[in-house]
Structure formats: C-alpha cells, structure tokens
Amino acid sequence: MAVYTDINEAELEDFLTQYDAGELTSYKGIAEGVENSNFLLHTNKEPLILTLYEKRVDPNDLPFFLGLMQHLFARGLNCPLPLPRHDGQLLGELSDRPAALISFLEGMWLRKPEARHCGEVGAALAAMHLAGEGFPLKRPNALSLEGWKGLWEKAAPRADEVEGGLQAEIAEELAFLEAHWPKNLPEGVIHADLFQDNVFFLHDKLSGLIDFYFACNDMLAYDVSICLNAWCFEKNGSFNVTKARAMLEGYRAVRPLSEAEIDALPILARGSALRFFLTRLYDWLTTPEGALVVKKDPLEYLGKLRFHRAIVSPGEYGLDL
Amino acid sequence: MAVYTDINEAELEDFLTQYDAGELTSYKGIAEGVENSNFLLHTNKEPLILTLYEKRVDPNDLPFFLGLMQHLFARGLNCPLPLPRHDGQLLGELSDRPAALISFLEGMWLRKPEARHCGEVGAALAAMHLAGEGFPLKRPNALSLEGWKGLWEKAAPRADEVEGGLQAEIAEELAFLEAHWPKNLPEGVIHADLFQDNVFFLHDKLSGLIDFYFACNDMLAYDVSICLNAWCFEKNGSFNVTKARAMLEGYRAVRPLSEAEIDALPILARGSALRFFLTRLYDWLTTPEGALVVKKDPLEYLGKLRFHRAIVSPGEYGLDL
Numbered sequence: 001m002a003v004y005t006d007i008n009e010a011e012l013e014d015f016l017t018q019y020d021a022g023e024l025t026s027y028k029g030i031a032e033g034v035e036n037s038n039f040l041l042h043t044n045k046e047p048l049i050l051t052l053y054e055k056r057v058d059p060n061d062l063p064f065f066l067g068l069m070q071h072l073f074a075r076g077l078n079c080p081l082p083l084p085r086h087d088g089q090l091l092g093e094l095s096d097r098p099a100a101l102i103s104f105l106e107g108m109w110l111r112k113p114e115a116r117h118c119g120e121v122g123a124a125l126a127a128m129h130l131a132g133e134g135f136p137l138k139r140p141n142a143l144s145l146e147g148w149k150g151l152w153e154k155a156a157p158r159a160d161e162v163e164g165g166l167q168a169e170i171a172e173e174l175a176f177l178e179a180h181w182p183k184n185l186p187e188g189v190i191h192a193d194l195f196q197d198n199v200f201f202l203h204d205k206l207s208g209l210i211d212f213y214f215a216c217n218d219m220l221a222y223d224v225s226i227c228l229n230a231w232c233f234e235k236n237g238s239f240n241v242t243k244a245r246a247m248l249e250g251y252r253a254v255r256p257l258s259e260a261e262i263d264a265l266p267i268l269a270r271g272s273a274l275r276f277f278l279t280r281l282y283d284w285l286t287t288p289e290g291a292l293v294v295k296k297d298p299l300e301y302l303g304k305l306r307f308h309r310a311i312v313s314p315g316e317y318g319l320d321l
Numbered sequence: 322m323a324v325y326t327d328i329n330e331a332e333l334e335d336f337l338t339q340y341d342a343g344e345l346t347s348y349k350g351i352a353e354g355v356e357n358s359n360f361l362l363h364t365n366k367e368p369l370i371l372t373l374y375e376k377r378v379d380p381n382d383l384p385f386f387l388g389l390m391q392h393l394f395a396r397g398l399n400c401p402l403p404l405p406r407h408d409g410q411l412l413g414e415l416s417d418r419p420a421a422l423i424s425f426l427e428g429m430w431l432r433k434p435e436a437r438h439c440g441e442v443g444a445a446l447a448a449m450h451l452a453g454e455g456f457p458l459k460r461p462n463a464l465s466l467e468g469w470k471g472l473w474e475k476a477a478p479r480a481d482e483v484e485g486g487l488q489a490e491i492a493e494e495l496a497f498l499e500a501h502w503p504k505n506l507p508e509g510v511i512h513a514d515l516f517q518d519n520v521f522f523l524h525d526k527l528s529g530l531i532d533f534y535f536a537c538n539d540m541l542a543y544d545v546s547i548c549l550n551a552w553c554f555e556k557n558g559s560f561n562v563t564k565a566r567a568m569l570e571g572y573r574a575v576r577p578l579s580e581a582e583i584d585a586l587p588i589l590a591r592g593s594a595l596r597f598f599l600t601r602l603y604d605w606l607t608t609p610e611g612a613l614v615v616k617k618d619p620l621e622y623l624g625k626l627r628f629h630r631a632i633v634s635p636g637e638y639g640l641d642l
Contacts, residue, residue: 024429111329
C-alpha cells in the first residue's frame with residue numbers, strides 16, 4: 001500500500017491544466033505499488049492514474065519507462081498509456097516530485113491464479129517481448145549479476161541470522177552463476193517484475209499488464225524464468241508443473257523459444273530466484289520493525305532457488321521437448 | 322490510509338451477486354478512513370464504495386449508521402447511499418467482516434478551506450440536522466461526559482508525560498464540564514466528526530458529507546461546536562473569527578440557533594475540544610511507535626480547549642447577537 005505524498009485539489013487542478021484530461025471530479029490515494037504514490041482520478045472523461053515518483057525511482061529512468069508504455073501500447077499491447085501534456089512531454093511535476101498521468105486499466109489481479117491464467121500470462125509476456133522490438137531507449141538490468149554481487153556484499157555478513165549456512169550457500173551460488181551465466185541468448189525489453197499484481201484479468205481473460213518500473217534490456221528467456229518463479233509455485237513452496245507447462249506453451253505459441261533458450265531455463269531460473277531472494281533479504285535486514293512496508297519472506301525464494309538447482313533437464317518444467 | 326483486509330476477486334464477485342450493482346471491472350483499496358477497509362469499485366454502471374467494518378466498529382451500531390445514510394439521502398442530503406441487497410438488507414458479509422456497498426460520491430475534500438467553504442459547511446450541517454428528524458433509531462453519544470471520564474482514567478496517570486501540569490488541568494476541566502454541561506438544548510442526530518476530510522467540494526461548492534460512523538444522538542449545538550474546532554482554527558493554532566462567523570451564519574440561515582444554544586457554545590466547544598484531545602491523547606499514549614496509523618498531536622486540541630475557556634461572550638465567535 002502506498003501513498004507517500006498527499007496532494008491538494010488546487011495543485012492537482014493546476015497540474016491538470018497541462019493535459020487534455022477532462023474536468024476533475026474526485027481523486028483517491030490507492031493502495032497499489034510499493035515504490036510510488038498512486039491516485040485514481042475520476043473526471044468527466046475517462047478515469048486516470050496519477051503517479052508521483054518517489055525517492056526509490058531514478059528520475060533518469062522515467063523517459064525509458066513512460067516511453068516504453070507508449071511504444072508497447074502503440075504496438076497493440078494492453079498496458080497503461082501515459083497522457084502527453086499540451087507541450088508533448090509525458091512527464092510533469094507535482095508536489096516537488098516527477099509525476100505522470102496514465103490511462104486507467106480496468107481489470108483485477110488474481111490472488112489465486114490457475115493453470116489457464118498462467119497460459120495467458122505466458123502469451124502476454126511473449127507479446128510484450130515482440131511489441132518491445134524497435135524501442136530505441138536502453139536501460140541495462142541493474143539487478144543482474146553485478147547488482148546481485150553488490151546486494152550480497154551488504155547482506156552477507158548477517159545472512160546466517162536468517163538461516164544457518166546461508167552465507168556459504170549463496171557465495172557458492174553466485175560463483176556458479178557468474179561462471180555459467182548464459183551469453184548470446186536473444187535480448188530485448190523485459191518486464192522483469194511480472195508478478196500476479198501486475199497482470200489484470202476480466203472474466204478470466206487477461207486484460208492488461210501494468211507496472212513497467214523494473215523494465216530493462218536483458219535476455220528474453222530471463223523474463224520467462226521470472227514468471228516461472230512468480231506464477232508456478234504454490235503457497236506451500238511446491239512447484240506446479242501444470243502451471244509451468246501452460247505458461248511455457250502459452251509463451252511459445254506467440255514467440256518460439258530456441259533450443260539454447262530452453263537449455264538455459266534452469267540456470268536463468270536460479271538467477272531470477274536469487275535476484276528476488278537477495279532484494280528481499282536486503283529489505284528484511286534493513287527495514288526497521290513496524291515500518292509501513294510489508295516485508296516479504298526471503299526464504300520463499302531460497303526454496304525456489306534450491307528447486308531449480310536440482311533440475312536435471314528443462315523437461316522437468318513441463319516442456320514438450 | 323486504511324486497507325486492513327485484502328479481498329480476492331472471486332469472493333468479491335460472489336458478494337456482488339447479492340446486489341444489483343452491475344458487472345465488476347476493477348477494485349482498488351483506497352487510502353480513506355481510519356477505522357475500516359475501503360475499496361473503490363468500478364462496474365459497468367456507477368462506481369461504488371465497498372466498506373469492510375473492522376474491529377473498532379461495533380457491529381450493533383451498523384444498522385444505525387447505514388439506516389441513517391438512507392434516511393438522510395431520502396430527505397435530500399447529499400451523502401453516500403447504501404445499496405440494498407436483493408433481500409432488502411443493507412449489511413452483508415465479506416472476508417468474515419460485516420460489509421456494505423455504498424454509492425460513490427464525487428468531490429474532493431479541501432486541504433486548505435477558506436471562509437466561504439466554512440459557510441457552506443455550516444449550512445450543510447444544519448441541513449443534516451433537519452434531515453435527521455424522524456430517524457427512528459437511537460445511538461447515545463459514547464464520547465460525551467461519561468466516555469471522557471473513562472478515557473481520562475486510562476490516560477491520566479501518564480498525562481504529564483505530554484505536558485507538565487496536564488493531569489491537574491484536565492481533572493479540573495472535567496469537573497467543571499460535569500457541573501455545567503448543558504441540559505434541555507435541542508437534540509437530534511449529529512454527525513459528530515465533520516472534519517475536512519468528511520466534506521466534499523466540487524468547484525468550490527459543497528457536494529456532500531461522508532463518514533457517518535461517529536453519528537449519534539446528542540445536542541445539535543454540540544455538533545456545531547465540533548465544526549468550530551475542526552474548521553475555524555489555523556495551522557498555527559490561532560482562531561479565525563471570519564471562518565467562524567461564516568460557519569455560524571451559514572448554519573443559522575438554515576436552522577436558527579436559540580439563545581440558549583448560543584449561550585452554550587463556549588462550554589460545548591470546551592467539551593468537544595476535550596473530546597478530541599482525550600481520544601488523541603489516548604491514541605498517543607497507546608499506539609506503538611512505527612504503527613501503520615499516523616498519530617495526531619493531542620496538544621492541538623489542548624490549545625483549542627484553552628481558547629474556549631477564555632471566551633467571555635459567544636459574540637467572540639463572530640456571532641451577530
């Protein structure tokens with residue numbers, strides 16, 4: 001839940017004069033997103049989302065994120081569309097923060113997705129990968145190998161507080177990934193955070209993808225591995241191969257995976273499990289008790305990491321090879 | 322900001338089958354209210370508010386609150402209207418909590434109200450007092466003299482932590498109010514919590530009143546004194562007599578105040594200042610550091626209490642006597 005900055009109606013109405021947004025009739029802070037403050041606006045035209053970008057977002061990245069949404073939307077992907085101001089800019093300022101006005105996407109995220117939903121997520125992810133082609137801006141993935149090493153240096157000294165032996169296990173994992181991390185796989189724009197709360201459904205049909213604030217350039221199959229981790233494990237930690245099969249088939253029906261991409265899935269999944277493990281571990285160790293943000297358990301991703309480490313063949317993901 | 326309970330779309334859609342609410346297209350937890358969890362729903366018809374009543378609300382009070390909104394709305398007051406279920410009930414259950422579906426009121430609350438807005442608040446309060454006539458249910462004010470004494474018993478031992486000498490000052494104030502608290506003033510249904518965030522405006526015109534979850538039966542002029550405290554002081558603690566005059570004139574234009582009510586205003590305002598002082602003091606002393614809820618400074622209301630104690634004639638409120 002996130003409203004870090006309150007705004008008053010006078011400054012908001014002033015802000016809106018820069019847009020063709022219709023006449024404001026209400027605005028409510030909404031419990032969505034963790035990094036930014038979000039408001040749902042009603043106008044005499046379409047509802048809108050107003051996002052104020054808080055400290056954790058680098059303002060230099062905003063042209064990439066907003067431009068990407070515009071690019072993807074123009075290529076037929078259902079995603080929020082930033083409204084341009086009268087001067088053509090996508091980014092404005094409100095309450096001393098960078099701010100953008102973005103179309104409101106109807107739909108609901110699934111608290112309990114089933115295999116058929118995972119199939120649609122796979123297809124939508126592939127459609128996003130194709131739609132991202134030709135996007136001219138670049139943003140390297142700050143949360144790949146180098147980023148993991150940086151996080152680990154800060155977290156390692158206290159890692160054994162979370163589970164005994166973790167320090168040695170993760171150091172070894174990092175060394176392995178560094179030595180074997182794939183090269184030469186197809187790259188492009190990836191979402192990099194396509195968890196349940198970023199995929200909307202209406203009547204069991206996927207209605208859109210949101211929250212492109214981790215998007216970056218990286219291997220497309222790495223994005224697939226993030227979704228395997230995010231969608232295909234049950235709450236008890238067990239891997240649901242039916243969901244994984246549905247997701248991978250959904251993906252491949254839209255964008256085929258090469259043999260090299262398929263072979264790399266287990267190591268990519270180890271990497272993406274480690275990525276979420278490390279950010280959660282870091283937050284776990286550094287967030288003060290009782291803070292506004294709910295801490296996510298890093299051990300969930302340690303379990304996933306260990307699962308992928310034990311994979312012998314990518315066929316175990318339910319792939320029809 | 323308040324979303325204490327998350328809900329999933331399956332249980333929400335199931336809940337909505339009991340209503341004629343249209344087809345759900347989205348729902349967002351909103352940062353509104355402190356006691357309950359609120360969601361803004363979009364449907365293919367009108368937007369709606371879904372409220373889940375959390376622990377701090379006594380379920381036995383809900384028929385009073387919901388029935389009152391229905392009563393006031395039917396008598397022309399702009400306020401949220403609870404939707405009846407197909408079986409005629411206003412109250413349902415969702416996620417093991419009492420839950421109601423309520424019409425969404427467009428409008429925005431003013432962070433920086435001016436005197437002309439205070440005039441409209443006075444008029445709307447009076448209109449609510451008139452519209453409340455004939456409402457058959459009763460709810461005594463739990464936060465009047467007896468309630469204050471109960472709060473004070475719990476807070477008194479630590480009161481001097483907040484300001485030296487407070488223990489003696491408040492004990493004396495309570496004794497004074499108990500000895501002189503008005504009787505025989507006109508009574509009716511009062512809002513009892515008409516702060517800025519409970520009054521919506523559109524284009525400088527008051528568009529409605531919300532949040533009737535402190536409403537009860539008490540002296541109507543006591544409600545006026547609550548608004549004097551809530552609307553007519555500046556952030557620096559100074560009393561704004563222009564705002565008070567506008568509010569009282571707005572009120573009297575709709576419902577005249579008797580001489581007895583006017584004479585009682587200073588003591589009523591002491592009482593209502595003490596009421597908010599005590600609940601804030603109690604929360605201040607009992608809310609753990611770092612909790613989700615923002616603690617409001619009790620000293621703000623101590624300053625208001627002292628202001629009213631120094632009033633010699635109600636003319637000082639800007640009243641044309």
